Amino acid sequence: MRAMVYRGPYRVRVEEKAPPRIEHPNDAIVRVTLAAICGSDLHLYHGMMPDTRVGTTFGHEFIGVVDEVGPSVQTLQPGDRVMVPFNVFCGTCWFCARGLYSNCHNVNPNATAVGAIYGYSHTTGGYDGGQAEYVRVPFADVGPTKIPDWMDSEDALMCTDALPTGYFGAQLGDITEGDVVVVFGAGPVGLYAAKSAWLMGAGRVIVVDHLDYRLDLAATFAHAETLNFGQVGDVVVELKKLTDHLGADVVIDAVGAEADGNLLQHLTSAKLKLQGGSPIALNWAIDAVRKGGTVSVMGAYGPMFSAVKFGDAFNKGLTIRANQCPVKRQWPRLFEHIRNGYLKPSEIITHRIPLDHIAEGYHIFSAKLDGCVKPVVVPPAA
Template sequence: MKALCWYGKEDVRIEKIADPKILNPHDAIVKITLTAICGSDLHLYDGYIPTMRKGDVLGHEFMGEVVEIGPEVKKLAKGDRVVVPFPISCGHCFFCNQEEYSLCDNSNPNAAVAEKMYGYSGAALFGYSHMLGGYAGGQAEYARVPFADIGPIKVPDELSDEQVLFLSDILPTGYQAAANCAIRGGDTVAVWGCGPVGLFAMQSARLLGAERVIAIDCVPERLELARATRQVETINFAEESVLEGLRELSGGRGPDACIDAVGMEAHGFGPLGWYDKAKQTVRLQTDRPTVLREAIQACRKGGTVSIPGVYGGLIDKFNFGAAFGKGLTFKMGQTHVQKYLPDLLERIARGEIAPNDIISHRLSLDQGPEAYRMFREKADGCIKVVMKP
């Protein structure tokens, strides 16, 4: 089959490799009909995630048709059309039982590596480094899906691939980011990053009752898209002070909740920005926490900082005193995708959410390498790329 493989920093290639096989009794093989590049794939593309190996198949946002099932798969059958969540979850451990699917105990065959870095390992993910399982991803013609009874959700024929694909990651990720803010009527929510996850977080914050949503970015077309489609006010951080802007827009209180939908590769300005970039470049810190620092500083007393953006290792100059002094609550982590799927699928079917409105580019899998480059450069108004194998 054809697959998009990682070979190093800014080096991804289309390769001809063997088709995946059933390896465990709860596996299924899915023939992929649509796949996407995620903002977090750019951390791999930029070489910031350790334990990638040459030849690893990329991609964790995909859907398709079940073409083969293992002997223990009960809920799926050949021919089913499914969307596959990006965390791989067993469905039987302590964490899965309380719907914390991305913390699954049993899916990561390389848990030892993650334990060395984090103390304990979370769930394995598709196509996201060997520390997180080393499973081949879905930017390919076929994928092996472990624990097929737990993850994949069947989707009705009336809904197109483009309407449901983002159930795999970014829609539930944006939704969880907003749900983690415990929004009450009258709340103001600030969202850093007008990429796909940020846009879905804004929309979800509204659905969950936020009075006011403020979007922060520096890419003019992204701010424009947020204004046009998400009923938000915007702050362009290249032009004005975020802290002052937020203070003004929130009546001097600060936002009730702040969402960091950017993560470890934030843009920074001024001396602290250069400092972070330099330290990250020589790996004295692995993550650039510009947005996180600002969110902590901006948040109102007793508010919540919700972090869907990915962080991988160590950060520096962390304003923890501000977090403590204001009694902030932090919520973060990979998304428990499976938990939100039935509700979100229904909202799509009802027309409440049209996730496909963020797609800016429709390409073929063969164009994958160019697609990564374009998405990274945010060239050509690139917001979200979907690819057909």
């Protein structure tokens, strides 16, 4: 099959690769019809995540058609059109029983903190991802779900990570009616978080970024106020001015470990894998929220040794809530919002890139060229 293959930092290409096969009775093989490049994929692309091995196929956002199922699979059959959450999870462990699918205890032998993610290095289980023509989907009876007949394919694709993660970020903020909500980051997850904040009763939503084309989309898609931090002296001071000098009730960090990395990382990380990013956005969030407020973190962070202002968070009496999104737990609500017309996830898609041109797609997305907000990858079989 044709598949994207990692060859080192900033080096990805499409190669012929052995197609996946059934390895366990509860596996399914899915023929990918659409995939996407996620902002967190850039951490891998830039060489910032530990144990990202040469030959790995990225891609944790994908939908497709079931091609083959193992003998134990009961809920799917060949020909079913399915969406696959980015979490790999067993569905039966202590954490899965409580809906914490991103913290599954049985799917990642390399860590006790994080569960498993498709195409996201061996630190998250070493599962190949969906930027390919075919992908192996373990635990096929608990992860993938048939796409409703009424749902558009591109909307379904956005439901595999970006939309539920943004919605989860707003959910973690425990927003109450009238709250002032600040979202750091106007990428896809930040845009969805801002849109979702209104659904949860926010009175004001302010999105912070430094790229005007993304802020323009925050204004039109998410109906948010916008602030370009590159055009103000101190973004925290500016946010305090906008919030009666109290700070926001809820601040959502949708940036994470800054996929561009910092200078030290670019000089050293390819060999040392020092850390998964710097906590600038997280520290801004701690400073910009009011005393007694809530900071929600669902931007992706890897191993990180930079200083976080925990003392300030403690002294301000903040609530900090964070996790990888348990995608499938969000789907029932999101499906209703989409069906009722409150959300149209595919509106943020800006680029549709053939799989064979994925190296160019990564370059465009990474360098933020051509107004790229969300690139979708189309395999040749599609």
